Amino acid sequence: MPMAVSASREDMISNRMPFPDRPNDNYISPVLVGCVDYQFTFSPEHHQTMFAYNVCRADPKTPMGLVVKIGDDVLVSNLRLETFLFGGNGAD
Numbered sequence: 001m002p003m004a005v006s007a008s009r010e011d012m013i014s015n016r017m018p019f020p021d022r023p024n025d026n027y028i029s030p031v032l033v034g035c036v037d038y039q040f041t042f043s044p045e046h047h048q049t050m051f052a053y054n055v056c057r058a059d060p061k062t063p064m065g066l067v068v069k070i071g072d073d074v075l076v077s078n079l080r081l082e083t084f085l086f087g088g089n090g091a092d
Helices: 007-015
Strands: 031-038 047-057 079-083
Touching: none
Parallel strands: none
Antiparallel strands: 031 047, 047 079
C-alpha cells in the first residue's frame, strides 16, 4: 500500500539540532523507520522485518552528511540511506 509522510516547517524547526557556532541555522537529522509485515502462502504465521536508516546527504561539498538544513533544496540523487545505529534491520 503506498504511503506518504510529511512534516510541516514548524514541526521540523521545533525538532531541530542547534549548533553552538550557528544558533540561527536550523538542521535536522531525518531517520526513516518502518516495518514490513508478511506471511508465506504455506503458513498462517505473520513475520516482520524492521528497518531504520539515516537519511544523509551524499553531496561531497557538504561536510555534515548526517544533517540537512531546513529550507535547503536537496536533490534525491544527493541523498543516501545509511543503516541507523540502533533498532532496525531485523527479521523474525
